[in-house]
Amino acid sequence: MTKKTGNTRPQPVLRYYDKRGINEAFNQFLGIDDADRRLLQRHHNTLLEGGEEFAEIFYSYLQAYPATAEILRRHQERGGEIASLVRTQLQHLWNFLSGHTDDKSAERLAQVGGVHQHFGIEPVWVMGAYLLYWDHLHARLQNNPLIPPADIPKLEDAITKFLFRDMGLMLEGYWEASLQAVEAEHRKVEELQQQVTSLLANLPQVLWSVDVINNRPLYVSPTTRKICDMTIEMPIPCLGWTVPEDRETVQRAWQQALLGEQVEVESRVQAPGEYAMRWFRRVFQPYRDASGRVVRIDGLMEDATEAKLTIERLHMLATTDSLTGLHNRTLFHDRLDQAIASARRSMSHRNVALLLMDLDHFKEINDTLGHPAGDAVLRLAAERLKSVLRDSDTLARLGGDEFAILLPEARDGRKTAEVVAKNILACFVKPFMHAEQELYLGAGIGIAVFPEHGEDVDTLMSRADVAMYGAKHRDTPYVFYDAASDPHTPERLQLSAELRHALEQQEFELYYQPQIDLHQKRVVGIEALIRWRHPQRGMVVPDQFIPIAERTGLINPITDWVVAEALRQCRVWHAAGYPLRVSVNMTARSFQQPDLLDKLQAQIRSLGASPECLEIEITENVLMADIENAAKILERLHRMGITISIDDYGTGYSSLAYLKKLPLHTIKIDKSFVLDMANDDNDAVIVRSTVDLAHNLGYRVVAEGVEDQATLDLLVVLGCDSIQGYFISRPMSVAQIDRWFADCPWAVGG
Ligand code: C2E
Ligand code: CA
Ligand code: CA
Numbered sequence: 020m021t022k023k024t025g026n027t028r029p030q031p032v033l034r035y036y037d038k039r040g041i042n043e044a045f046n047q048f049l050g051i052d053d054a055d056r057r058l059l060q061r062h063h064n065t066l067l068e069g070g071e072e073f074a075e076i077f078y079s080y081l082q083a084y085p086a087t088a089e090i091l092r093r094h095q096e097r098g099g100e101i102a103s104l105v106r107t108q109l110q111h112l113w114n115f116l117s118g119h120t121d122d123k124s125a126e127r128l129a130q131v132g133g134v135h136q137h138f139g140i141e142p143v144w145v146m147g148a149y150l151l152y153w154d155h156l157h158a159r160l161q162n163n164p165l166i167p168p169a170d171i172p173k174l175e176d177a178i179t180k181f182l183f184r185d186m187g188l189m190l191e192g193y194w195e196a197s198l199q200a201v202e203a204e205h206r207k208v209e210e211l212q213q214q215v216t217s218l219l220a221n222l223p224q225v226l227w228s229v230d231v232i233n234n235r236p237l238y239v240s241p242t243t244r245k246i247c248d249m250t251i252e253m254p255i256p257c258l259g260w261t262v263p264e265d266r267e268t269v270q271r272a273w274q275q276a277l278l279g280e281q282v283e284v285e286s287r288v289q290a291p292g293e294y295a296m297r298w299f300r301r302v303f304q305p306y307r308d309a310s311g312r313v314v315r316i317d318g319l320m321e322d323a324t325e326a327k328l329t330i331e332r333l334h335m336l337a338t339t340d341s342l343t344g345l346h347n348r349t350l351f352h353d354r355l356d357q358a359i360a361s362a363r364r365s366m367s368h369r370n371v372a373l374l375l376m377d378l379d380h381f382k383e384i385n386d387t388l389g390h391p392a393g394d395a396v397l398r399l400a401a402e403r404l405k406s407v408l409r410d411s412d413t414l415a416r417l418g419g420d421e422f423a424i425l426l427p428e429a430r431d432g433r434k435t436a437e438v439v440a441k442n443i444l445a446c447f448v449k450p451f452m453h454a455e456q457e458l459y460l461g462a463g464i465g466i467a468v469f470p471e472h473g474e475d476v477d478t479l480m481s482r483a484d485v486a487m488y489g490a491k492h493r494d495t496p497y498v499f500y501d502a503a504s505d506p507h508t509p510e511r512l513q514l515s516a517e518l519r520h521a522l523e524q525q526e527f528e529l530y531y532q533p534q535i536d537l538h539q540k541r542v543v544g545i546e547a548l549i550r551w552r553h554p555q556r557g558m559v560v561p562d563q564f565i566p567i568a569e570r571t572g573l574i575n576p577i578t579d580w581v582v583a584e585a586l587r588q589c590r591v592w593h594a595a596g597y598p599l600r601v602s603v604n605m606t607a608r609s610f611q612q613p614d615l616l617d618k619l620q621a622q623i624r625s626l627g628a629s630p631e632c633l634e635i636e637i638t639e640n641v642l643m644a645d646i647e648n649a650a651k652i653l654e655r656l657h658r659m660g661i662t663i664s665i666d667d668y669g670t671g672y673s674s675l676a677y678l679k680k681l682p683l684h685t686i687k688i689d690k691s692f693v694l695d696m697a698n699d700d701n702d703a704v705i706v707r708s709t710v711d712l713a714h715n716l717g718y719r720v721v722a723e724g725v726e727d728q729a730t731l732d733l734l735v736v737l738g739c740d741s742i743q744g745y746f747i748s749r750p751m752s753v754a755q756i757d758r759w760f761a762d763c764p765w766a767v768g769g
Pocket of ligand 2: 604
């Protein structure tokens with residue numbers, strides 16, 4: 020079939036007579052001789068008579084037929100004159116009566132034929148004109164006294180021959196002009212075909228066309244060999260090489276195309292003897308005939324391997340975390356969305372559980388051992404996590420040290436999540452090995468369950484996040500979402516709106532809790548603890564609004580107020596003969612504000628206080644969040660003479676050995692270890708070792724949360740320096756503490 024598409028130009032018609040010889044041939048075949056010529060020349064003038072009359076006849080002939088009348092009309096429209104047209108026509112017709120039969124006259128006749136053809140004057144009209152003319156001459160010959168009777172038949176004979184010569188040569192002109200037109204068309208078609216062929220040869224795609232009625236190929240582009248070196252299989256090109264698993268898909272697509280649909284189908288192809296599998300993309304474009312029946316399918320076929328691989332790579336990149344090879348956030352959201360949809364559809368009230376997990380100590384590893392170590396640990400953590408999950412669970416790394424786990428189709432979401440959370444936490448018991456170093460990591464997990472905690476991806480994600488935040492801050496390894504502690508619930512939002520006005524409305528108040536030095540048996544310090552006297556809610560404790568203030572940025576003006584108020588009160592006590600140090604608490608955001616030191620300096624100066632009176636309490640996590648920056652701030656605070664205390668020690672992720680480089684003064688053991696230490700040996704061991712280690716490093720140790728005598732006694736035995744707690748006193752208002760100073764068994768100040 021491909022061969023036929025080559026040169027379709029017809030062979031030129033072989034003519035016996037060439038252009039020149041044709042005149043001679045006419046003369047010869049029509050038997051025109053000198054006698055005929057002489058006879059015509061002799062009666063030339065007689066025959067020309069009656070010309071005007073004939074012009075009339077000729078003109079009405081042209082007008083009598085719609086086609087010819089139309090030609091005249093158009094000629095006039097273009098500004099041509101009918102009279103001159105008729106005259107030219109007649110002139111031409113009369114010409115042959117001159118008896119000339121030379122090549123020149125023949126050439127002119129052919130030319131006239133060519134012009135007629137060019138203007139679309141059909142031969143049949145010309146023949147009609149010749150007949151008219153012949154009738155006219157015939158009438159002129161009859162009983163014409165100017166012609167000798169003996170000449171009449173000979174003249175008739177001669178006129179007939181010349182008329183035929185005239186008509187024939189004229190038609191030769193038609194013929195010649197038509198041939199040239201056809202030739203020109205052919206050249207154009209050939210050029211076009213050449214262009215198309217080279218275009219198709221350059222196209223990497225294979226184009227083909229199949230007659231589906233007779234099941235035979237109509238066209239296959241020259242590049243077929245590049246893509247599939249085989250005889251075309253009918254009716255679907257290259258189906259034989261398509262891998263068996265994919266053939267049905269292709270055949271189904273073909274059936275669809277037969278029904279009149281444009282289809283696109285991708286399939287794998289394996290060429291015989293070739294190891295590599297390739298991807299083919301085929302497009303089937305059906306073509307219908309006038310009755311609407313699909314008669315032909317045009318197709319395109321291309322090697323889509325590269326494109327397919329690129330798409331796969333892009334998909335991989337778009338859905339995979341390159342560091343751990345786990346899924347990324349995008350894919351995780353998709354999966355969660357699907358899981359929610361399918362749980363919603365299922366009749367058996369299935370749950371979906373979502374676990375968000377954040378590693379403890381990770382930043383520390385990154386900061387101290389470098390990013391390659393951090394990366395290695397993340398990879399190891401990913402491996403361990405994978406090992407405790409089922410294939411149907413989705414594990415993703417959302418970024419940083421944050422992982423997400425999706426448990427679809429849980430019968431009891433809470434229970435399942437709890438089991439998985441415990442398994443996950445168990446992964447972190449064993450240390451991670453990096454460069455022969457043992458690294459201990461912890462994890463905090465926040466859990467949200469569909470439909471209990473939310474019914475869409477965003478809600479579940481943000482609630483699991485809130486829960487995770489809770490896990491980190493309450494130091495509980497895993498926490499289910501709880502609306503009561505969610506800062507985003509309507510109640511919390513209300514509180515945060517009201518918090519904005521609390522400062523200007525002077526709704527804050529400081530309570531004070533004394534700190535006792537066990538060696539000197541005297542009150543040495545006072546911790547300032549904020550309270551919010553809310554007009555409707557009454558006394559709001561700091562745990563309920565400090566986190567909100569921290570998140571909304573309101574914390575800094577609040578901290579400023581606390582520092583100023585505490586320093587002011589401190590001066591009052593000094594003046595009253597109680598030389599006490601006052602401690603204020605600082606969140607990460609307040610501690611990290613760039614102008615903290617300038618502000619503190621200004622406040623101390625303007626209140627005429629001494630920097631030694633001020634102690635700042637920060638948690639380990641505040642330090643760890645940005646250790647380098649924290650070290651700089653601590654250094655400057657130290658130089659100013661302000662003391663620093665590490666609050667809630669033991670709940671964070673730092674190690675004392677790590678803290679030893681920092682200019683710290685005090686370690687405050689978190690009350691969770693102290694509250695029950697008299698009964699719980701584990702707690703007692705922790706407190707004991709913390710006291711010993713802190714002392715070795717030169718820190719003062721404070722135990723907070725001392726609620727009874729037994730704890731106090733034990734702390735004395737362990738060598739703890741100071742205590743704070745309900746057993747000594749609850750936090751008190753200024754008025755209360757003044758009375759307390761007067762009545763308490765301890766010396767105040769020093
Ligand atoms: P914190 O710094 O650990 O303060 C000690 C908390 O433990 C205080 O709670 C105190 O009332 C309580 N406490 C003291 N002794 C005992 C005891 O023997 N047993 C028990 N169970 N609890 C005891 P409070 O006043 O509700 O403050 C809670 C937290 O709010 C503070 O924990 C601190 O982190 C934060 N906070 C308080 N005031 C401020 C402030 O002015 N600024 C900032 N940024 N945070 C503050
Ligand atoms: Ca504190
Ligand atoms: Ca504390």
